[in-house]
Amino acid sequence: MNSRSTQLKAIDRLLTIMEELREQCPWDKKQTLQTLRHLTIEETYELGDAILDNNLEEVKKELGDLLLHIVFYAKIGSETNDFDIADVANEICDKLIHRHPHIYGDVKVEDEEEVKRNWEKLKLKEGKKSVLEGVPKSLPALVKASRIQDKVAGVGFDWEEPQQVFEKVQEELAELQEEVNDANQDKIEAEFGDVLFSMINYARFLKVNPEDALERTNKKFIKRFQYLETKAKEMGKSLQDMTLAEMDVFWNQAKKEN
Known part of the structure; x- marks a missing residue:
């Protein structure tokens, strides 16, 4: 270096x-x-x-x-x-x-989580009215949800165990299904948002970055679909002319390779 x-x-x-x-x-x-x-x-x-x-x-x-x-x-x-x-x-x-008094001052911390809690407290002392004040309004919704949850957790507003969060995911899924059954589009959208928000929260407890996880799946899907397109072209067919069963054969092949 x-x-x-x-x-x-x-x-x-x-x-x-x-x-x-x-x-x-x-x-x-x-x-x-x-x-x-x-x-x-x-x-x-x-x-x-x-x-x-x-x-x-x-x-x-x-x-x-x-x-x-x-x-x-x-x-x-x-x-x-x-x-x-x-x-x-x-x-x-x-x-x-200023925000690392455990390095440049005499504050003692036990772990990373205590550092994050101190960070949010210091920001409030600096004059911020809300711990959520620093979340950019223009962030993509998925990233914004993740940052919101990180910040409120930093001041103790959080679940205690991953299982509690998973139960919340299941609860939100059940509420979504109720609205789907009632065919109320506005409420379906609201409940769908709740499901996504709870899944993002669960990802945090699993130490998974939801944005990275979704993008990884996007890349994987693209590779597999492009494999399917290539195989269709080799057969002299367009995807519109293939049955789902035919496409499924190549999709399964793509899964083995990607």
Whole structure:
């Protein structure tokens, strides 16, 4: 691994390049915080894909893309005298020191869970009115549900045992089935949401990241379906012309390979 001085030189090089691009490149000159926003979200998802694929070379590249965005935002902030990269770095350093009194102070903690509880208490002392205040409104619903549950658990609002959560899942499934039987679409949607919320909560108790688990299944399904498409093409058939029984044969083959 590179030395600290080499790492700092690389960051300094990136800052210099960013300054040059902002001054000389027509595209880079035009960018604002608002125009970069959707690109940053896209880069974050690309990093997530690389992590799920365990492709460390791609992880390195995508981290570089995200680092560029951070430097880009800081450069724009410096042009309006609102903040620069030093302000950004010092802000997070100060926050980390303040929120880790068990490292930088005299607080004693027993385990990871106590660290999380202290973290939420400190955030409330900083002036936040709700432990849920920091959950971004624009998060995808599945990720948002997971973050909500993490945060309320941090202040003790939680189940005690996984079995209790599983029983809640079963209870919500039964309530969903009742509404399905009554054919009330609005209530079906509400109960379906409750089922998903309880399943995400159960995932937390099983130490499973629900977003990662679902994306893993998405990738698996894509591979199997594309195998099915390939086999149909080899037979000179389209999927529309095949019976479910024929498709099932290739689907089972795909399951063995993927």
